[in-house]
Amino acid sequence: MKTLGLFVFIDALGWEVLRRHPEFLSDIAPDRRPLETILGYSSACDPSIISGLTPSGHKLWSSYYFVPGRRSPFDWVRWLGFLPERLTERARVRHYLSKLVKKVCGITGYFQLYNVPFRLLPIFHYAEWKRIWVPGGLPEGTSIFDMLQAAGKSWYVHDSNKGDEGKLADLEASLGEGKISLAYISLGKLDALMHAEGTQTPKVGDLLKWYDGRIRHLVELAKKNYGDVRLYVFTDHGMHDIRQGWDLQKEIETLGLKFGTDYAAFYDSTMGRFWCLNAEACRKLEVFLGNHPAGRILPDDELDELGVYFPDAQYGDLIFLMNPGLQIAPSFMGRKAIKGMHGFHPSDPDSKAMICSNRPLPQGLQKIQQIFGLMCESTGIEPPAGRAVP
């Protein structure tokens, strides 16, 4: 009997979102539960799911990180800083410039310039330089794709350049051939919808209904060629409705420190990451951020427990995390606060991820990185030592 592991990832379909739509796949994937997410964004969660490692293990956490001296691969981008801001702050212009920078630098991973100021880009490096969805894609450690390749097995994985419809059509074609032992598809429409309109829009229910129909169709197609179809529908994080934007950058700029000389900072949507370039700057930042009403500095032992501690401070000496519902705006990710955002503390209920399946879920399955173990199990691969498995 041929077995297929059918792994359907729906971005931002967190436990709280699913709880409001209990009818979603309820008959064909009845076993369901919340999963603990990983602090950060998809750039941290996706590589963890496909490797069973935390960001401390595979080294991918946030997108950009500070590189002292002139080691940045974006040094040449300096000239873009001379373009008028009126032009470069337009989303469409930045979209095309992102494509240009990606091509010139030879980046194969997911890449966006977001709202990073061009004058600052030449002091940063980008973590997800390589496409993670292929063998050899992780900076450290191996992913399920390395293992499938070593075992001589075939698989399907989505083409990140395509939208949900294109990815689903590709997968349907692949299932029709019946040659793969694992399918991994990442669907992004729900995440985009809730970023733009929040979690309460009725469009969420409509979209889940559409996903429900498409996933049922995938299972029916798969059953024509496989005796055992193991369906897992899951996500990496939930979504929070944003109450308020918070101009953390402006506050930091009042401390009398010089960016690039005293400190460097990268403002993600929910985290400010700071590199201290001298002791005085470090003290000032610690005092200011240590008594802040909108968030807190995460201590090293807590970062370590969350799997995102980097002894070399690759992603920052000080990690300041916003309280749930408060978004840094403007940030280096976007100019304005939006309706929905994720990337708050994993302990917040809206951060919870989820998984549902047509098979009984193992008791020990509690964290998103353990999904890796399910992929190993359904393809008969022995997970390497030290990986998260249920």
Ligand SMILES: [Zn+2]
């Ligand atoms: Zn998102």
